[in-house]
Amino acid sequence: MPQQRRAQLTRRAILAAAAEEFDTTGYDGTTLNAVLRRSGITKGAFYFHFPSKEAVAEELVAHYRQRLAGLRHRWSTPGDDALSVATGLTAELAAELERDVMTRAGMWLAHRRPEEVDAWRRSLAELLTSAVHGRLLRADADPAATARVVHAALLGACAMSVEGLADHVAEIWRVVLAGAKPARM
Amino acid sequence: MPQQRRAQLTRRAILAAAAEEFDTTGYDGTTLNAVLRRSGITKGAFYFHFPSKEAVAEELVAHYRQRLAGLRHRWSTPGDDALSVATGLTAELAAELERDVMTRAGMWLAHRRPEEVDAWRRSLAELLTSAVHGRLLRADADPAATARVVHAALLGACAMSVEGLADHVAEIWRVVLAGAKPARM
Missing domain, CATH: 1.10.357.10 (Tetracycline Repressor, domain 2)
Structure with a gap:
């Protein structure tokens, strides 16, 4: 898979997992760890795409x-x-x-x-x-x-x-x- | 203060603190620890009044x-x-x-x-x-x-x-x- 495509998929997976967590637990109640767990993405990969929740x-x-x-x-x-x-x-x-x-x-x-x-x-x-x-x-x-x-x-x-x-x-x-x-x- | 009155105040303080936490963080995002911190009540006192969140x-x-x-x-x-x-x-x-x-x-x-x-x-x-x-x-x-x-x-x-x-x-x-x-x- 070309690197750019893979990066897009990772970014999308983070957004989708965060949306699921915010939807069930609320924004304030959602931890970064919960987003990582749900998306199966490492902390390093997360911070490559986003500086913060x-x-x-x-x-x-x-x-x-x-x-x-x-x-x-x-x-x-x-x-x-x-x-x-x-x-x-x-x-x-x-x-x-x-x-x-x-x-x-x-x-x-x-x-x-x-x-x-x-x-x-x-x-x-x-x-x-x-x-x-x-x-x-x-x-x-x-x-x-x-x-x-x-x-x-x-x-x-x-x-x-x-x-x-x-x-x-x-x-x-x-x-x-x-x-x-x-x-x- | 008579013991019964004090128990009522504690119970009320737990409910008020939990309400504040639920109101800002949502029910799912609220931990028991956050309720204890906000109310200044010990875990033991909490469990005397309520079995759970x-x-x-x-x-x-x-x-x-x-x-x-x-x-x-x-x-x-x-x-x-x-x-x-x-x-x-x-x-x-x-x-x-x-x-x-x-x-x-x-x-x-x-x-x-x-x-x-x-x-x-x-x-x-x-x-x-x-x-x-x-x-x-x-x-x-x-x-x-x-x-x-x-x-x-x-x-x-x-x-x-x-x-x-x-x-x-x-x-x-x-x-x-x-x-x-x-x-x-």
Whole structure:
């Protein structure tokens, strides 16, 4: 195996093992030794790739941020209505959180960082504002508040159970949008 | 100090220290030694009161359960409408979660236990069902789904920031009830 490829695999194995540990034990409770044990990687190899546990966490947050940006990009097909984008994007995020421990660990690391939380909420609020402009939501709907509640409920649902998260997210939108959609003709 | 009183204080100190540790490091990441260090209590004294870390967690969950039952009892004054009870009770719970680490730790320990989660949701759904019967909510409102979303959003908001939780909970109700309240005359 070429050396560069092997280095990439090692780096990836460290990130995956750390994500598993953070996901079950929490970031503060995770020791470097636990990550080494789970990944089967030596301390020397670890320090070749990362200076510290904090640096691994940084990269998992970056991974989560990239996944969000990727979803946002893929769901920005011209012609799609903003409300379908908001609900579709969060449904896909929920499905990814169900199956990908790295994205999940990244989300939990990000959720205590005000700038990450704000970016997520703002992105969702922008979509909901577009939906108000497009008359998909009532003029008196509150995009910023709605985005905060959807975000909090997604996080809380994920904390309770990763399984069935996509269904839970569909229910969140159903409840939250019940009053925000214009009355049927 | 009478011996019984001293024993009570020791027991309380163990619970408070464990709650602080669980709250910052998570249950899985908390060692018995960390609890002993924080409480300044010897291992012998600890084992006089509790057989294990698990037993301390059990008691914190019981504390949380009792606080919920206490709130539910105090908010059951005849004449109060069910919707005011639901919103008032959760606002008071949020205020308590902001200031009391034992209740907070109890909630986080309880949130992975389906029977505790179900009891909480059911209690809230019952109030919302009464509100539907009392025409405070629309006949087509979904009390069970609404209760699940409010509960998840409360948990998620608490995970992000304990500070300002009561305001966050008021916003959750405002968003969630926007579509559930009957149209104004």
